[in-house]
Structure formats: structure tokens, C-alpha cells
Amino acid sequence: MRDKILYLLGAAAILIVARNIYVIAGLPGEEAQGAIFKIIFFHVPLAITALTCGTVACVASILYLVKKEMKYDALAVSVTEVGLAFLAGNLITGSIWARIIWGVWWAWDVRLTSALVCWILYASYLMIRHAVEEPTQRAKLAAVVSIFAFIDVPIVILSIRLFRTQHPGPVFFSSSGSFPHDWSMIMMWNLFAMMMLGAVMTMIRLRQEEVQREIDSLRRLAHAF
């Protein structure tokens, strides 16, 4: 049953993405930027999905420390891995846009730097997991690192904000924004699709994690006899 729901959700997410790509491809180019502006329909939803993943990972880590149940640790690692992939997508799409509009692949600007630091923090979370063999100890250390990372990200953003920024400000759903309403709707649809994709990927990863743990415990049981 759970499998069928997963397949269904996955198929629905892919269908929505396909539909969005079709609609976005049909849009006219923007006045100043031309066709490259369309990357924003993926760039922003990827960032929001990645941030959501980080938040879920932090909540799961706190729950693990409070309740000591392994399922929260499994959720934390699954959602962190998926979030890292989405953040990488965000960084790559941003870099492609910057190459064409700014003329450089990378600038040390507030959002770019904080996104990169965020990526490195969560990558180190995954690295420390690989360095610890014992499952309970691994879960405990990883939970603490995940909470630290979640606290660090706002401080990084705040501190780099004190420098000047060249990243464009928010353009949709804000009073100063120049985004027409129907473009904002396309953005929302794509955000919905990315969130759904993220949820499906997390559930698949969670499934793998659970199976892995079951195999590990069976193996230990076999060695005990």
C-alpha cells in the first residue's frame, strides 16, 4: 500500500514538473534578461525546498535527542541528503544565471556565500556520519551537528548581510516586486512540484534507511549465535 502511494505521488510530481516546463517554455523572454530569466522558476523553489529540508532535519534531530528513537535519526539523515541535492541544484542554476547576467560564475555575495556555507555544513554532517560505526553514537553526534548547523545558517546570513549584496531582491509576492500575477502562479506550481518531489525522495531514502537498519540488526543477530 505504502509503495503504491509512493509511486502515485512520484508520478504526479513528475507530471506537474513536465506541465510546468511546457508552460515556462511558452513564456516570452523578459525585457532586460531574455530567455535566461526563466531559470528563476526553478532556482527559487529549489532554495525554498532545501530550506524546508533543513528545518525538518533540525526538528527530527531534536526529537531524536528527546525520545531516543532511531526512526527520527533515519528521517534526519534522509531529509538532509535530499535537501543537500536540492541546494546543489539551487547553487548550480544560480551559477548558470550569474555567468550570463553578471559575466562570472560566482560572486562572494551574501546569499551565494551563505548558501555555500550551508551546503558545506550539511555535507560535513553526512561526513561525520560515515566516520562513526556505532549506530546510537552516530545518531547522537549527528543530531547535535544538525542542530548546530541549523543555528549557524541564520548567523552566517546575518553576518554576510553586513557586506554589500548584489543578488537581486525578491521579485514575486512582494510590494516592490515586478512579477506579474500569473508568473507568480507558475512559480507556486513549481514550488509545489519541488516540495512533492522532495517528499517522495525523502520517503524512498527513508525506506532504504529502514531496510539497511533491519539488515544490520539481523546480521548482528546472526553473529550472536
Added chain:
Amino acid sequence: MAFARLVFVIAAKDLRAELRTKEAINASAAFALVILLLFSFAFDLDPDTNREIASGLLWLVFAFAGTLLLNRSFARELPNDCLDALVAAPISAAALFLGKALANYVLLIAIELLSLVVFGIFYNVRWTVQFGELMLVLALGTWALTIMGTIFSALTVNIRLREVMLPILIYPFMVPALMGAIQLTLDLMAGKPIGGEKVSWLEMLLGFDVIYTAVTVFLVEHVLVG
């Protein structure tokens, strides 16, 4: 009061052990000097450049040398199962952690002052112009390095590849603190007092110290005892 006394007992124990063996502090001081030497080849040295690169260079030296020092903090307790004894002792994990952090803080400040003197001589930079404010930034920045380094030293004490994992983990977490300290030191080295926009950096540094001290004291029980 009892808590403060416990913190000082642990700090005094660590400092005494370190001053008798001098293993971490010697390595760390020597490493700081070697980096200062290497940086002299990396840049074309003239008085203006020296002043510009001074703050970044110094804080990188502090961060690198500090990791070497902090790495030993909990690892030192592994032989003869001393760590288990400390955890089993009738003191809270927070007191144990703060005691160790305090000892590391004193040692790291000593290394930093030594590096500053050597830096002033070799690079011909007068760093004493804004002495009081520089010491304030040094105190706040070093506490940020110490608190992060000590908690990660506790986190990684039992894992393989500890020496490799520690730098990978702590440098990204230190980014805001290092940025603040470097920005503030930049002006102080040029002889300008902290003022205007730079005050917000000082606030950020202070905020970093307070937030992380609170969170680590809260979480250290989980880290050490589980």
C-alpha cells in the same frame, strides 16, 4: 558557586597537565610560527600590504593553531580511560565542558599573544595603537573559536579519523565568528577605533558567543553522557 568551583577545578587540572607535558602548547606555538613564516613568502611585503593582510592572516593563524590545541582537549583523556572517570565523577557535564573550555581559552590566548608579538616584529606592523579594543576583539573572537573547538573535540573524541574530521567540521561553523573578528581587527590594525558600521560586527561576535555557549552547555550532556 559550587558550579563555578567545579569549573575551576577542571580548568586547573587541565592547565596543570598541559604545563607539565607541554605537548599541545609546544606543537601549537611552533605551528603558528611556521605559518607566519610561510605567509611571508606568499605575499609581496611592504608596510601597506602588511597592514591590509594583517587581520586575515592573524585570525587564520589563530584558527589553525587553535585546532591543533583543541584537538587534544578531550583526546588527552582517552588513555587509561580517564574520560570515563571524568564522566562518572559527580560533576555535571556542563561543568566539565566549561572547565575544559576555560583551560583551552587561557592556552589559546597565550599562543595568540605570542603570535602577535612575533608578527609585529617580523612584519613590522604596530598593532598596539588600539591595544584595549584589540584585546576585546581578541577575547570575544577567541572565546568563539574555543567554544566551537571544545564541543567538536568532545563530539569527535571517539571516532576514527578524528584529526581529519575536526578541521572539516569546525571551520565552516566558525565562518561568522572569523568574519566578524577579521573585519574588526582590520580597522584596529590601521589604528582606527571601532565605530560606525563596525559596531554591528562587535554585536554579532558577542551574539555568536552567547548563543553558542548557551546551546553547547545545554547539549553537552547528550554529547558526553548520551
